[in-house]
Amino acid sequence: MSPSAAWSSLSGRRLFVVLLVLLVAAGAPVGDAGSAVAPGASGAAATPDRARYDVTLRSDADGGHWTGHQRVSFRNASDRPLREVYLRLWGNGEDGCGTSDAPSPVVVSRVRGGTPDRPTVDCTALRIALPEPLGHGERASVAFDVSLTVPGRNARFGREGDFRFLGNALPVLAVHDAKGWHLDPYVALGESFYALASDFRVRLDHPSALEVPATGRTRTSPGAAGRTVTLSTADRVRDFAWAAGPFRTATDTTPGGVRVRSYWAPDTPAAGVRLNRKDAVAALDRFGREFGRYPYGEIDLVMTGGFGGGMEYPGLVLLGTTEEGGATVHEIAHQWWYGIVGNDQYASPWLDESFAQYANARYYGWETRDCWSDVHWPDDGTALTGSMAYWSQHRGAYHLVYTAGPCALSDLERTLGADTMARLLRQYARDHWYGVSTTAGFKRAAQSLTDQDLGPFWESHRIR
Numbered sequence: 001m002s003p004s005a006a007w008s009s010l011s012g013r014r015l016f017v018v019l020l021v022l023l024v025a026a027g028a029p030v031g032d033a034g035s036a037v038a039p040g041a042s043g044a045a046a047t048p049d050r051a052r053y054d055v056t057l058r059s060d061a062d063g064g065h066w067t068g069h070q071r072v073s074f075r076n077a078s079d080r081p082l083r084e085v086y087l088r089l090w091g092n093g094e095d096g097c098g099t100s101d102a103p104s105p106v107v108v109s110r111v112r113g114g115t116p117d118r119p120t121v122d123c124t125a126l127r128i129a130l131p132e133p134l135g136h137g138e139r140a141s142v143a144f145d146v147s148l149t150v151p152g153r154n155a156r157f158g159r160e161g162d163f164r165f166l167g168n169a170l171p172v173l174a175v176h177d178a179k180g181w182h183l184d185p186y187v188a189l190g191e192s193f194y195a196l197a198s199d200f201r202v203r204l205d206h207p208s209a210l211e212v213p214a215t216g217r218t219r220t221s222p223g224a225a226g227r228t229v230t231l232s233t234a235d236r237v238r239d240f241a242w243a244a245g246p247f248r249t250a251t252d253t254t255p256g257g258v259r260v261r262s263y264w265a266p267d268t269p270a271a272g273v274r275l276n277r278k279d280a281v282a283a284l285d286r287f288g289r290e291f292g293r294y295p296y297g298e299i300d301l302v303m304t305g306g307f308g309g310g311m312e313y314p315g316l317v318l319l320g321t322t323e324e325g326g327a328t329v330h331e332i333a334h335q336w337w338y339g340i341v342g343n344d345q346y347a348s349p350w351l352d353e354s355f356a357q358y359a360n361a362r363y364y365g366w367e368t369r370d371c372w373s374d375v376h377w378p379d380d381g382t383a384l385t386g387s388m389a390y391w392s393q394h395r396g397a398y399h400l401v402y403t404a405g406p407c408a409l410s411d412l413e414r415t416l417g418a419d420t421m422a423r424l425l426r427q428y429a430r431d432h433w434y435g436v437s438t439t440a441g442f443k444r445a446a447q448s449l450t451d452q453d454l455g456p457f458w459e460s461h462r463i464r
Contacts, residue, residue: 001191001353002310002320002327044178046436048074048085050139051173051198053240057148058205063164063212063244066148066204072173073141081133086174086181087126089119090193091148091157093168093186097123105149105157108171113142125174125183146171155188156311156318160304163245163265167313168193170240175344184346187388189395190353191345195238197434202240204230211249213263213300214242215315236295236434237314238342243302252277256285258294264303268321273303275325283332283363290359290422291336291429299335301328312356314339333359341432346388351437354384354405361406368410375404377462384408384462385439408461412446415457420449439463 057068076082091106097119098104104123108116114128134140148169154160156167175182175194182194204212208228212218216234223229234240247263254260260280264273280301288294300316307320310327312334319326337359338345338352345352361368378397382390384404391398413421428437428445443463447454458464 001312002330045077045079046175046177046196047077047082048173048176049077049196050075051196053170053172053198053200053202055170055200055202055240056205057146057203059207059210059244061207062162063206063210064150064159066166066169068146069143070146070171071141071143073139074173075139076134076136078176079136081135082130082176083133084127084129085114085142086183087128087171088174088193088195089124089126089171090168090186092119092123093192094153094155094188095151103149105151106169106171107147109145109147111142111144113140116144121183121185124186126171144171154306154308160306161245161265163243163247163304165241165243165302165307165318167241167311167318168239172239173198182344182346184388187346187392189392189398190349190388190401192388193239194344194346195342196436197236197238197342200232200234200237200240202232202234202242204232204242206230206244209246210244211247211263212242212244213247213261213302213316215240215300215313216296217298234296234315238339239313241313241316243316243318247302250277252281254281254285256288256293257297258284258288259298260284260301261298262301262303264301264321265305268303268305269323271323272321272325276301276303276319276321276328279325279328280332283329284335286363287333287336287359291426292340292433294335295340296335299332312338327360329363330356330360333357333363336429340434341429342434342436343438344436348385348439349388349391350384350386350401350405351439351442353401354409357402358406358409361410368407371403371407371410375400375407377404382462383464385464404462408463411461412457415452415454416446416450424449 051072051074054071057066059066089106092104095105108126114130117127119126128142150164151158156165157169158165172195175196184192186192205223205227206212208226212230214232216232218230218232221229248266250262252260262277284294296315301319303319303321307318309320310331311318312331317331319328333356337355343351378394424446
């Protein structure tokens with residue numbers, strides 16, 4: 001999500017002002033490598049893993065309602081039998097279980113391959129009991145019908161005028177690790193999401209008048225009369241998002257070979273669209289050099305004038321755009337910090353938001369030596385590494401992950417030295433590529449590169 005707080009600083013070319021406090025008040029969306037093994041007891045491997053989602057959906061005339069089928073196959077990575085899986089229906093987060101007159105936006109029905117319970121956690125979690133225990137290394141699948149109704153609000157799963165946003169709309173598997181099943185509640189402030197890297201094959205049937213940007217490498221083919229099929233292939237991503245509407249479009253390619261597809265509403269400020277496109281091209285190659293080459297080949301920018309801030313998804317970002325552009329660089333940085341290097345966004349939001357904002361600050365050349373003047377801790381018990389459970393109870397302090405977080409990482413760069421910090425981030429990204437990062441893991445990685453005891457640093461910067 002985009003930085004919404006008022007940490008502003010002169011870059012080399014313009015004043016970049018972010019409006020976190022206003023967005024927070026409005027409630028706007030603003031481990032180890034490969035195996036994603038959480039340290040701890042036996043059977044702690046994050047599971048189910050190596051999932052593949054096969055999805056076929058058809059939209060109505062304006063892209064506001066999609067129906068179809070979804071199948072997800074998965075492996076049990078744990079050494080303990082897997083007796084159940086949970087689907088996270090994040091699209092129900094703000095509406096819960098709905099009413100008889102207005103049902104939940106995401107409805108799953110006709111489940112095959114397991115026995116479903118009634119949805120819980122305000123209809124954002126659906127338990128499916130497997131017909132028999134799944135042993136270590138074995139695969140199984142569940143399939144179901146799905147109905148998605150885009151809510152009327154302007155949000156990551158919502159709409160703005162003729163444009164529809166389908167972020168966190170598809171049901172995805174919950175994660176079980178050393179802490180058990182992660183069934184945290186939905187938060188509109190920040191993110192609740194925790195998912196393992198998976199493969200998606202998605203077929204979207206829609207009116208030809210609608211452009212449909214989507215996660216992954218996409219191509220279109222003719223459908224029935226007046227309709228088009230957008231086919232997307234996305235490997236090793238944590239979620240799948242798309243949008244629909246009469247967007248204007250353009251395509252750029254970075255010097256490093258990444259295709260940038262831009263989609264914008266006609267009333268989006270033209271200067272902002274140009275600046276977002278320019279920043280995306282530059283940031284993708286720069287972060288590729290700093291953290292590791294962007295692996296997905298393509299990214300879509302979805303821009304409107306009224307969307308609040310920005311929101312990141314693998315290979316697709318939603319951007320509120322003014323004449324001065326949007327939070328493009330921050331959202332591009334999220335392709336690495338949350339996307340490629342995953343984390344539990346409910347338990348440790350700083351691991352993606354602070355890291356993305358640190359990358360954003362470096363890109364613009366912000367002076368960070370005096371950035372602590374904008375940081376005010378509400379009390380001695382507040383930690384930068386707090387969970388969304390804490391920030392949800394202290395909404396006015398959530399901006400600290402965007403302000404104190406990059407300040408702390410900038411201080412760590414000065415403590416270790418610029419070259420060592422660069423080596424740390426590139427090595428840490430490589431070691432957790434498509435995996436799951438943790439605060440403890442990052443602290444160990446940093447300590448391994450210096451003889452200086454970093455214990456006092458972590459304590460003074462509230463990294464606990």
